[in-house]
Amino acid sequence: MDTQQNPEWQRQKINIIIERIGWYLTFALVPCGQPYFGLLFLIISKLASLFGREKQEQNLSSVPRLAKRTSQLFIFLLVYMYINSFFSKQPLDSLLISLAFSLVFYFYFFGSQRLAFYDREFLKTCFFLFTGGGFLVSVVTLIRYLSLSLSRAALFGGPNSLGTLIIMYTGVSLGFLLAKGKPYSYFVLLFLPASVCALLATQSRGAWLGFAGMLVILILFNYKKKIILIFLVILLLAAGLLMINPTLNERFLSIFSLEKGGNMTRIHIWQASLNMIKDKPLQGVGLGVFPDVYPE
Template sequence: MKREKIKSEKLKIIENVSLIIFFFGGILLVYKPAYDYTIIKTLLGFLFTFLLSVKYIIEEKNLEFNYSTLFLFILLSSYILFSSFFIATFKYGSAYLLENYLLYFLIFILASNLKIRKEWIYYWLISAFISSMIGFFQYLGPKHYAISTFGNPNFFAGHILMPMCIGFSLLFSNDFRDEQKFLSLIFLTFGTITLLFTKSRAAITGLFFGIATVFFILNKGKRIKWTGFLVLFLILGILSPVIYKEFLTNIRYYIWAGTINLIKHKPFTGWGFGQFIFYYFYFRKRKYFLQPEATPVTNHAHNEYFEIWAELGIIGLFLFLFLIYKILNKYFRKDYKIENKIIAGFIGGIFAVMVDNIFSTNLRNPSTAMYFWFLLGVLNNPNNKKEFSLNFSKLLYSTILFTSFVMSVFYSNYRVLPEVYLKRGIWAKDSKNYKKAIENYEVVCALNPYNYTAWYKLAYVYGMIGNYKKAEKIYLYINRIFPHFAKTD
């Protein structure tokens, strides 16, 4: 009995450590030596899946999964792999995106077998509150730029939607004390103010939809359930002339027009997973470059559904949306009783992010996508699940453990480390130490021969010191790995 108690305590410690890494580390930590200092968040995601799978193995936890959801999940995963290997031309573009989706899918599987506990809800809300305060004071500073620990105001805004919807649902839950609800109200106040500071109209709209969804779920047996949506659509109707005028002058109008042309050429299968950046420029509208926000390279469609359609075709888009529908559908049925009201916040968070991603790229960013797939997994948890054998469960969790370990090592050496040398190269170049800049850029290119950004910076430095032959050779190489890269054409 004593041995079982000790084992139970150890398991709880492992689970808490994994969740602290995920919610505190994944949200609050940055790695300043790296050029992309938020890249550490993905590495922490793999550490989370590693530790949680260790806990499940020691616990001898049976995998539980709804068969129909599992079938859809496997179908989507298989189609992504098929698209990456057989449709995509630039395989390294697919591989880079596959790394992230591998992490999201591992999180989804593990979260589907994770119990809803107050502890990890507290972890998320506390870290979200801290990140909101950081963004709040950043905006009050000289730059007036609320990025918090996400590197970009839109990335912060895209993430904060989920904990804010959870915090809103907490106010209606009987499982939380009054003082906890009061603290949640403080977080919602500061979170809303900081969200407004980001000026992310997509995220603000997403939050309104998320809150309306929470209200709908909490009152689904009553007539007032539609109130939130009615008020929201009334406001949108009143503002529609302003919104329409704003849209026609927004850079997204031109990006979407080009993306739609891209989709028209391969509507069913798409161009291949992770291939948007390589083919979009062929279909980009000329007027795009007349806009003040125009950039030489367009990485994303700024509409997740258009981008999925462009890369995976209508087949991939259908599988993605149908998987989400299959998970969430039961919660909207009148006969389905939701025991824990906090679940309404999870659903609201999913809807808020999905609305935000009509206009943003946040589901392409791990700082939002990891937690989106985590919520989907948690919502996939209750009821109608089949239990798999212990041997199969151990095999799966061991595979997740091994994959997480390998990816942690790989990501540290081939994703994080190159970003460190890239930043050192930029520092050296800015201080006119061109020899040091070349040395650092060459390390990046040796670690990742497909890092066209590092190759371009290396060629640029060679040009600055007058070594034009070397610069030309590198520019020609860039044109092979990324034809018509805008900065080399």
């Protein structure tokens, strides 16, 4: 009996290792916008479990009602996304993008939700990797920006994409470190300045505004005098860099200027979005084909 179960146990053990490698790679590489390696391991692990003899069923009754409703909402949105693809002018493209989003939601949203309720210690380790990966991205961004004398900092994509990633991993990492408390919260003193300097180096005006909004929300959820003091010091650092650097200063002052092409482009996108809502308020135009349908 033991000899018959031993190969099956070995397969399950290997599958668990592959799945954990997938989650480690996902959390470590998401800050630089490269989740594909982790997703590959997670897909391999899932396919292997489908062919396994024993299926581990988890008790979903312990999941809070809010989590269940959130999952139901996302499932509804995914189904609605597929329905919209059939009304698209390019249905094949929309369906393929919808399939990609479904994979992302299935493994990352629902998968991480399962980790949060059934393997929290492992999830904490993943968040430490996420925080370390974010800090490393900020440091590498600054090193490349200064050593290569770049006009705008970029890493694995354009400056605006990097700015969006900085907002994402900074907000999540700060919330995690503050929730963990001492001594982990002290790392905020290194993490936040690195993120702010890297964000300024991108010169992405939209990312600057988004970062400020993220900090305001973070303060509202973590209202403590020490935290507010730390954030104020960091904001003073950012303000000082904006004032002493002519390029950053000019870039900041142009945020609300309509004479800049980037700002007018955003307004045109908003106008096209309103036109789409008027034309097709329910079915939309399909995922990923908005620029082709509304080129203006």
